[in-house]
Amino acid sequence: MMDKARQHDFRADDFHARFFQMSCREISLLRVRFDIDSDTRIIESVLAGQCDLGVVNHYYLARLISGDPEYPIRFFFPNQGEEERGAFFNLSGAGITSAALNYDNSVLFLEFLSSLEAQNPSDISFPTTNFEFPVHLEAEAESILESFGEFELDLTYPVSEYKDYQLPALDLLERVGYGMSE
């Protein structure tokens, strides 16, 4: 079941999307719902048995696990095979608007956010409060994040080019009805 899912290449491609949707229904080993709006709810629905598979951002599960270490859902990172491209990832970023009044202080703040101090696990850091992976290469690992195991990232496309693919991606989602109830 999981192997079949691994075989598909999630390219922004109409044909593949339709194929995926059709084959899921036909096989009916995977029950798919497109309409659950919140990631946390997706996870809860998988737990309840409404679906077998959910596509979520990782930190939602991390939050649930931090509240309940026995939480019985775990991840499957896609595209992890030998020649495969790796799991898709996003970045949380920050920027300074052109109307900003305190440019210099803003730059200092951005530098702080990307420093080790903010990226190492501590009471105020990203990994601990939000369970997002740190970008600083030397940052230490956070325990829950570490428990997810090793995985490869999809580095095919530079993050700076994501914006070019956003609209086609949204188009694709809309075309298959992802995010809407039937």
Next chain:
Amino acid sequence: MMQSALRVKGLVKRYGTLTAVDDVTFDLASGDILALLGASGCGKTTTLRLIAGLETPDDGDIWLADRHVSGKGDWVQPEDRRVGMVFQDYALFPHLSVSANIAFGLKHYRGEKTARVTEMLRVVGLDGLQKRMPHQLSGGQQQRVALARALAPQPNILLLDEPFSNLDAALRAQVRGEIRAILREAKVTSIFVTHDQEEALSLADKVAVMRDGHVSQFGTPHQIYTQPVSREVAQFVGEANFIPAQADGMTAKCVLGDVTLVESAHGAVAILVRPEAFYISSDGVSARVLWSEFYGHDQRVGVILTDGTRLIIRTDSYEVYTPDSQIGVAINRAVYAYPA
């Protein structure tokens, strides 16, 4: 001493193509009560509002207490005319108490305001109700408060727009008498508008009968009733029997025999005989009773003469006149003759 409290001359008011008030002229002496009497749409309310200054006339003059308030380049605002007005729906200020309502016009009053309010309440017979709110009063009480409010600032003239139409019929007669007493005690010149001829005749010192914007007749109630200037006025102010007759000087010949005329006339006429001007006697002309209405103090009897003329008679209540019985009818006084 002023000549007159109110003088109106040649008053005209048009709304588009409709002439609501058409050349109205009359004088009103100080202390008199005038009734503007007429059917709906005759212009009586418009005339009242022109006097108040709530409408602007298209032509004519108005003098209030010898002051030229309207016409020929003069125009005095209603707030400066010192007219008091009582509206048909009383128009009390719902958020003010009775005493606050009455005191509303006393801003420039020289004198003790509270005393004046108390005095007004006494005059209208509502002592002690200072603190009440309008919605807590009955219709009759609201009317009196409206009256007190209008009288408090000592207006030159008091205007009342159909003051009794909102009251129960049973109350009307009683309230009429009370209002007249109040107006007399306050010694205020008043004009009230009504379509009810009984009201006009019983309350007023002078009556102006209006029709289509004109004043058909202006006189005392007695004059209006006994000497109506036209058939329309006659029929409006009371019940009227018109009998065809041939006049020849001071007498006329009609189906009831020879009648004396008040004024000489000639030729074919119609004589006006009020129901109470008949008397029933065996000497009279034969008539068959059609119906009778018993009022306790008197009765009305409808009869038909041998030639088909129908008459309405008012007589005392001692005899009972059953339908189809025969009675004799005669006229016992001089009558007016009108063109046939």
Next chain:
Amino acid sequence: MSSISFTRPHFSMSFPTVPRWKSLILPLLIALLIVLPLGGLVIRIFNPTVELWEKLWATTLPTMLMNTFVLMAGVGAGTFVLGVGFAWLVTAYQFTGRAWFERLLLLPMALPAYVMGFVFMATFDYAGPVYTQWRAWFGKDAWFPEIRSAFGAILVLTLVLYPYVYLLARAAFREQAASTVEVARMMGYSRTRAFFRLILPLARPSIVAGVVLAMMEAMTDYGTVRFFGYSTLSEGIVRVWEFRYDRQTATELAALLFFVALVMIGLERLFRGRARYYQQGGRGRILPRVKLHGRGNFLASGACWILLSMAFFMPVAQLVAWGIGEFNTPTVGAWKAVYGTYVGTSLSLAGIAAVVVILLALVVAHGVRKTSSTTKRRIPRFIARLATLGYAMPGAVVAAGVLLFLSPIDHAVTDFAETLGRTDRSLLLTGTIAILIYAYVVRFMAVGFNSIDSSLEKVTPNMEQAARTLGARTQRVLLRVHLPLVSTGMLAGAILVFVDVMKELPVTLLLRPFGTDTLALWTYYLAAESFWKAAAIPALTILVVGLVPVFLLMRLGDRGNDAIRT
């Protein structure tokens, strides 16, 4: 009970016939300011970007249109049945608890639709407690209604919106039921027949107004449909705006929705019949109620209980439980820190909006009345209708229109400020709460205006003239006669606007300046992330504020003075 006979003012016989047109200048300006943003959208209708519409039509537009239509139809039908049914039940029958239910059935008005939406979703979806228990009892494959569907959205919105129909239908029934039923009985009609053939048709203007109001609210709803994944036009506009950053498509969709709203308004006028303004002055005879016994009594009370439980008690109980649960979790400090800020923002926005709306409404209402006192009433009334158009418009439409209208002006103003030496480069209008307040004015002017207008109607022309004959000049008439009578209307209007702004979601979502968040937004964000417990806190805060006008309405209903503008 006052016995003043209510004489219909004769407008041709009031103030001197010279129309005081200059009283209309300010109202006209205000009406234009309100209508121009919407008008800008109208131009879009006639100037569509063809490729965009082709693409929309090929993808989501048919679904959105269908969903919008289904939702409106469903909510219309549902609120009709519930609103009319219960209004009649409460007016014509006597059963246990009737007097209480009569008032309590208004309670759901205090809950915003999106709060009801997430409570229902959290409770009834697959992973929720009810369905989970159901599966425990009846097995994993036992059928259970799917809440994330048209059915769910219609159900939730019907429960939130039926009070509008209920309120108006109840007022209509009270007014005419007594004499109508008696006449019908003498003609041999049974009560039921009298209801369907006489009373219901007679109450048509009010009922139509209520149902259309409910349908429009359903059309404009954002939060619920988003939670349920039910894509309507309103939801689509926000989605395109927020996720695609595609203002242009969003605006064109908004133009379409605006058009739909206009059609709805037109249909309402058509179906409403002749009655334009509905007021219940004082009740004549109360309809003698049929006492229900035994099973009938049980069913009647039971029905009321069930409806109230589903529409109010259950959701509120759930919210309170979540809220208490939240207090006991370690993250409670996190929201405590920001709660004050959000409350402060909500209160200040609502307060500013209320004041601005009431002042502007006062100007418009006064100007309209001044110029209505002559034979020509059409023009002033038309201006009034222009100014109150925004209420019928979905929030997304108002937001789109206002931004469209204000952007070029804003750039001009900001550039001008820069030439005057201002160094801050943020936008003066669209970047601050100014645009929010403007949008609230457009959206809620009707609320303030109707309130003030109906209290101004208490000042009859005769009253004004009486004051003048008593020597008062215009100023004194305004101060001593108009103002005191209007002040109750102003207060009521201010409260209603205040609460509406506090509950408002889509406009605030789309137009808020950077960093401005309200309780409503916060509730929405938390609920969208399934943080039910945390969301319960701001939701309950909004509920408490929302109860204020509901209690006012209940008291008004008791006094029998349901002066309701339709």
